[in-house]
Amino acid sequence: MKGKLEPSERQKLIEEGKNLKEGLVTLEEDLVKLTDELQQEAQCIPNMTHPDVPVGGEDCSIIRKTVGNPSVFNFPVKDHFQLGKALDIFDFDAAAEVSGSKFYYLKNEAVMLEMGLINWTLSEVIKRGFTPLTTPEIVRSSVVEKCGFQPRGANTQVYSIEGTDQCLIGTAEIPVGGIHMDSILSESLLPLKYAAFSHCFRTEAGAAGTATRGLYRVHQFSKLEMFIFCQPEESDSYHEELIRIEEDLYSSLGLHFKTVDMATEDLGAPAYRKFDVEAWMPGLGRYGEISSASNCTDYQSRRLGIRYRPSQPSSTNTKKGKGPTRFVHTLNATACAIPRMIICLLENYQQEDGSVIIPEPLRPFMGGLERISPKCS
Amino acid sequence: MQTVKLAAIPAAFSSSCFMFRPVTKTLGLISRRNHSQKPPFRLLARAFSAPALQTIDTTDNKGGVAVKPQWKAAIDFKWIRDNKEAVSANIRNRNSNANLELVLELYEKMLNVQKEVDRLREERNAVANKMKGKLEPSERQKLIEEGKNLKEGLVTLEEDLVKLTDELQQEAQCIPNMTHPDVPVGGEDCSIIRKTVGNPSVFNFPVKDHFQLGKALDIFDFDAAAEVSGSKFYYLKNEAVMLEMGLINWTLSEVIKRGFTPLTTPEIVRSSVVEKCGFQPRGANTQVYSIEGADQCLIGTAEIPVGGIHMDSILSESLLPLKYAAFSHCFRTEAGAAGTATRGLYRVHQFSKLEMFVFCQPEESDSYHEELIRIEEDLYSSLGLHFKLLLFLAEL
Numbered sequence: 001m002k003g004k005l006e007p008s009e010r011q012k013l014i015e016e017g018k019n020l021k022e023g024l025v026t027l028e029e030d031l032v033k034l035t036d037e038l039q040q041e042a043q044c045i046p047n048m049t050h051p052d053v054p055v056g057g058e059d060c061s062i063i064r065k066t067v068g069n070p071s072v073f074n075f076p077v078k079d080h081f082q083l084g085k086a087l088d089i090f091d092f093d094a095a096a097e098v099s100g101s102k103f104y105y106l107k108n109e110a111v112m113l114e115m116g117l118i119n120w121t122l123s124e125v126i127k128r129g130f131t132p133l134t135t136p137e138i139v140r141s142s143v144v145e146k147c148g149f150q151p152r153g154a155n156t157q158v159y160s161i162e163g164t165d166q167c168l169i170g171t172a173e174i175p176v177g178g179i180h181m182d183s184i185l186s187e188s189l190l191p192l193k194y195a196a197f198s199h200c201f202r203t204e205a206g207a208a209g210t211a212t213r214g215l216y217r218v219h220q221f222s223k224l225e226m227f228i229f230c231q232p233e234e235s236d237s238y239h240e241e242l243i244r245i246e247e248d249l250y251s252s253l254g255l256h257f258k259t260v261d262m263a264t265e266d267l268g269a270p271a272y273r274k275f276d277v278e279a280w281m282p283g284l285g286r287y288g289e290i291s292s293a294s295n296c297t298d299y300q301s302r303r304l305g306i307r308y309r310p311s312q313p314s315s316t317n318t319k320k321g322k323g324p325t326r327f328v329h330t331l332n333a334t335a336c337a338i339p340r341m342i343i344c345l346l347e348n349y350q351q352e353d354g355s356v357i358i359p360e361p362l363r364p365f366m367g368g369l370e371r372i373s374p375k376c377s
Numbered sequence: 378m379q380t381v382k383l384a385a386i387p388a389a390f391s392s393s394c395f396m397f398r399p400v401t402k403t404l405g406l407i408s409r410r411n412h413s414q415k416p417p418f419r420l421l422a423r424a425f426s427a428p429a430l431q432t433i434d435t436t437d438n439k440g441g442v443a444v445k446p447q448w449k450a451a452i453d454f455k456w457i458r459d460n461k462e463a464v465s466a467n468i469r470n471r472n473s474n475a476n477l478e479l480v481l482e483l484y485e486k487m488l489n490v491q492k493e494v495d496r497l498r499e500e501r502n503a504v505a506n507k508m509k510g511k512l513e514p515s516e517r518q519k520l521i522e523e524g525k526n527l528k529e530g531l532v533t534l535e536e537d538l539v540k541l542t543d544e545l546q547q548e549a550q551c552i553p554n555m556t557h558p559d560v561p562v563g564g565e566d567c568s569i570i571r572k573t574v575g576n577p578s579v580f581n582f583p584v585k586d587h588f589q590l591g592k593a594l595d596i597f598d599f600d601a602a603a604e605v606s607g608s609k610f611y612y613l614k615n616e617a618v619m620l621e622m623g624l625i626n627w628t629l630s631e632v633i634k635r636g637f638t639p640l641t642t643p644e645i646v647r648s649s650v651v652e653k654c655g656f657q658p659r660g661a662n663t664q665v666y667s668i669e670g671a672d673q674c675l676i677g678t679a680e681i682p683v684g685g686i687h688m689d690s691i692l693s694e695s696l697l698p699l700k701y702a703a704f705s706h707c708f709r710t711e712a713g714a715a716g717t718a719t720r721g722l723y724r725v726h727q728f729s730k731l732e733m734f735v736f737c738q739p740e741e742s743d744s745y746h747e748e749l750i751r752i753e754e755d756l757y758s759s760l761g762l763h764f765k766l767l768l769f770l771a772e773l
Contacts, residue, residue, distance in 0.1 A: 091686070098650050098685035099643040099673070105686065111639035111704070115629070119622060132618035136606040137706065137727060138666070143605050159645070160669040166606070168675075178605035179598065179612065197618070199644065199706050220644060367630065 047299040049264055050236075050273035060263035061276075067247060068256035070280045071348050078354070079283030080346040081214035084110065086354050088375045092214070102204060102219045109372040113345065113358075114222060114338050116366035121224050121249060121336040122195060123365075128245060130195035130226060135175035137199055141167045143178040146303035148270035148296070155206040172196035172225040173332040180229060182305040184325055190308055191230035191238065195335060198223065215339035216288065224335040229306065232298065235272075235329035239295040242333035243275045246291050249335065253359050255344050256280040258287065270296040279340070283347035290340040293333035301327040445543060447649050452549045454484045467555055470562045475551040483545040490538045497534065501527040557743075560768065568767045574754065575763035588721035591617065599721070609711060609726045621729060628731050628756060629702060635752060637702035637733060642682035644706055648674045650685045662713040679703035679732040687736060698737035698745065705730065 001013050054060045084090040089110035095103035106114060122132055141151045144158060144167050151158040151167050159168040169175055176196045185192070200223050207217055215221075226245070228238050243259060250257055257279040267274050271294040278287035301307070307325040349357040355373045363370060457464055458481060468475050504524045508517065561567045591597040596617035602610040613621060629639055648658045651665060651674050658665040658674045666675040676682055683703045692699070707730050714724055722728075733752070735745045750766065757764055 094686045094688075095643050095682075097688060098682050099646045103643040103645070105643070105682070106641040108639060111629075111641055114641065115626060119626070122618075122622070132615060134613040134618055134621065136602050136610040136612070138610070138708065139606045161675075162667040162669040175602075175605050175612070179601045181601075181604060201645065 043303075046267070046269040047272050047297060049267065050295070053261060053267070053273055054263045056263045057265045058263065061266065062261045062263075063258050064261050064275065065247065065259040067251050067258075068254070068280075070256055071282060073282065073350075075352040077282045077347070078350060079214070080281075080343045081283075083283070083346045083350055083354065083356065084214070086374045087356065087372050089113075089372065090214075100219075102217060104215065104218060108375075109369065110342065112366045112369060113342060113362075113372075116358075116362045116369075117336055117338060117341055118197060118222065118224060119365040120362050122197065124249060124252075125195040125224070125226060125245065125335055130193045133172075133176065133179075133194050133196040135169070135172050135196050135198045137169050137175075137201070138166050139169055139175055139178065141165050143181070143304075144169075144174055146181070147174045147177050147300050148268070148303070149174070157202045157205065159201050159203055168201035169198060170202045171200050171332075172198040172223065173227060176225070176227040176332075177300050177304055177306075177330060180304070180306045183307070185229070185306070185308040185328065187231070187308050187311045190328065191228055191234065194227045196225050196227060198225070212284075215343050216284070218339055222338040226333045226335050228331040229301075229328045230331070231308065231310075232326065232329050235295050235297055235331060238331050239273060239275070239293065242293045242331060243277075246277055246293060246333060246335070250277060250279065250290065252361050253341075253345070255290075255348065257290070268294075270294065270299040272297040272299070279344050281343055281347050283350075284343070288340060288343065290337060290344060291334035294331065296330045296332070298327040298329055300330045306330070446546060448653065449546050450550050450653075452546070454480075454545070454549065457481075457549065457552070458484060463555070464552065468552065470556065471553045473551070473553045475553065476548055477552065480545065480548045480552065483541060483548060487538065487541045487545055490534060490541060494531065494534050494538055497527055497531045501531065568769055570765050571768050572754070572766040574758055574765075575761070577763055586721070591721070596620075597721075607726075609724060611722065611725060625704060625729065625731060629704065631756060631759075632702040632731070632733060632752065635700075637700045640679075640683065640686075640701050640703040642676070642679050642703050642705045644676050644682075644708070645673050646676055646682055646685065648672050650688070651676075651681055653688070654681045654684050656681070664709045664712065666708050666710055675708035676705060677709045678707050679705040679730065680734060683732065683734040692736070694738070698735055698741065701734045703732050703734060705732070 001010065001017070005013070054062050081090075081092075087109065089106065089108050091105040091107060092103075095105055126132060138161060141158075141160065142165075144151045149158060149170070150156055151160060157170050161167065175198070176194050179194075180192070199220060201220050204217055204219060226242055228235075228242070230238050247257075247259060257277050260276045260278060262271075262274040262276055274292060274294045276289050276293075277291040279290045281288045306328050308328050309325050310323060312323040345359065346356050349359065351357065351371075353374070355371050357371050358366060358369055457477075461477065461481060465477050468477055501524060504520055504527065508520050508524070512520070561569050588597075588599075594616065596613065596615050598612040598614060599610075602612055633639060645668060648665075648667065649672070651658045656665060656677070657663055658667060664677050668674065682705070683701050686701075687699070706727060708727050711724055711726060733749055735742075735749065737745050754766065
């Protein structure tokens with residue numbers, strides 16, 4: 001229509017233009033709706049699975065490694081709840097009044113134990129190249145979703161804050177993943193290895209009535225979490241590194257445990273592969289999960305928008321310095337979940353008189369304390 | 378979808394009749410901040426999302442409605458009446474909106490109604506006793522009538538008594554604590570400096586603020602936290618993490634030496650416990666975060682769960698004093714502080730804190746107050762800080 005035209009020619013083109021425009025508007029609306037619906041459905045598709053992961057339910061999981069043996073006691077073994085009561089290091093009753101069930105106060109040596117565990121674990125992982133971090137414990141719910149959790153699902157594990165679009169974190173994995181959201185990292189920065197300390201909050205909805213007293217399942221706890229951002233080709237090997245670090249830590253503390261390659265039905269949407277460490281808890285008479293190490297490949301990074309720019313040899317540069325970006329891979333692993341560790345230490349190191357020995361590596365981080373002794377009431 | 382919640386005071390007694398009405402009076406609870414007589418209009422709850430409020434009209438029809446309280450402070454009304462001048466002066470000095478006149482009026486009324494109730498009960502018992510003996514049918518009939526009237530009268534009076542007691546309780550709980558005689562009266566500019574330690578450090582180079590320093594040292598991240606959580610949130614990194622842990626470890630060992638029992642506490646507590654400590658979880662501009670779908674809040678200080686540790690208890694004297702050093706994360710909305718142009722760590726929504734808490738006998742609290750401030754002065758001097766100690770004013 002830019003050229004010189006007869007009036008009738010022009011009029012025909014104007015009509016044509018108008019029809020095309022109306023058709024386009026309708027189609028563009030359809031496109032938006034389709035794209036939104038496609039996005040919503042596709043986001044439900046779980047991450048792919050590592051070929052070595054066993055297929056099936058809980059009983060299909062494979063034991064990768066066993067370390068140590070169940071301790072042998074020549075006296076009746078107590079559980080951590082009983083031990084803690086006699087040692088005056090917990091209070092569950094007052095917490096039930098003040099907050100509700102599955103809350104607790106730690107007192108006296110249990111406080112030293114928590115601080116010793118955090119201090120020791122942090123120094124161990126810093127030695128292995130992890131950057132220490134503390135994180136927000138209130139985050140936007142969109143960030144929770146992007147990490148693969150469902151804040152508003154039925155039986156959600158996530159506490160929401162009233163009157164806001166914010167939630168409490170159930171793990172530092174969330175704010176750490178979020179630290180680089182919507183970013184393009186330069187390749188030279190990778191791998192980024194963080195050790196994040198935070199309090200964690202979980203509703204444990206759907207776990208009511210699971211008759212475990214004490215610290216095994218609680219609404220609030222302290223945890224040191226390892227998190228890695230890396231190049232895709234390296235995530236398998238960093239997964240191995242993370243589980244090795246966990247195994248080293250728990251061996252150093254003298255725990256008996258097995259490392260399990262979790263079967264497909266236990267993976268949860270984000271994980272490509274997940275290794276759990278289950279430690280022997282003699283008071284409970286069974287193995288209990290003390291840590292979990294997941295390789296989430298690009299599931300979280302595609303949602304959080306975390307990319308890196310691979311460095312390219314200069315001859316293949318079409319535009320100056322701008323190659324295509326790729327999504328990073330993310331991994332997370334528990335370095336220390338305080339309540340489960342306290343259970344393991346109390347139950348495994350209990351003595352006949354009700355006292356508990358502190359394992360050597362922790363003593364320098366607990367002012368030299370060697371033993372927790374019962375208090376005379 | 379956000380759930381809108383009405384002030385979550387569940388009805389103290391169950392009823393199949395739920396009424397949804399705007400509550401025009403804030404809960405008459407001990408207010409940490411000045412409590413206004415005409416609090417803001419509250420939003421209605423959706424039927425499925427919040428417990429209903431039972432609303433009761435006051436007998437005086439003052440236009441406000443009293444809410445059945447979830448808990449009651451043990452208030453010494455007689456002491457208030459016997460010391461009303463001192464209480465009134467204190468209310469004035471503290472700039473509080475508590476209504477002492479109303480409290481005294483309600484107390485008198487309540488006493489009178491209580492007397493009537495007692496008298497009617499006596500009469501009813503007398504009638505019941507008379508009916509035990511041998512009586513003429515007409516006599517018996519009269520007594521039955523009399524008994525019936527007394528009973529009806531009693532029921533009405535007893536209902537009035539309950540309403541009066543609730544309203545009295547609500548009003549009296551607004552009265553602020555009494556004040557130590559040495560506390561200066563007035564606003565912020567009237568506070569007294571008790572002590573000064575050290576001097577401002579002298580620098581022979583341009584001084585930077587913590588925000589600038591932290592950025593260059595790569596020990597904070599506020600930008601990422603603003604994306605992930607919002608403003609006034611932060612990550613600590615590298616040596617700042619060691620600094621936090623060092624401070625906590627050191628301070629804890631110092632206070633343990635001074636006889637304090639270390640504690641970690643729940644950071645989610647029932648909102649009633651928050652109120653009982655003197656905070657207003659659901660006031661306008663509240664500092665308190667609430668949990669959606671629950672009658673729970675996040676703590677702004679470990680003072681709350683530590684105070685709650687012994688709630689509804691009778692402690693043996695030999696246990697006192699109880700001295701706790703409680704470590705917790707603290708969460709504050711800082712509502713009303715928006716726009717105070719302070720960047721960095723000065724005013725944040727979440728932080729770690731070690732708090733000392735003492736339960737003691739009444740005669741000893743002044744001296745434990747002195748002990749606590751001495752401990753603080755020792756700690757901060759040891760760290761080489763320059764500071765001044767202010768005696769806080771009545772208005773706050």
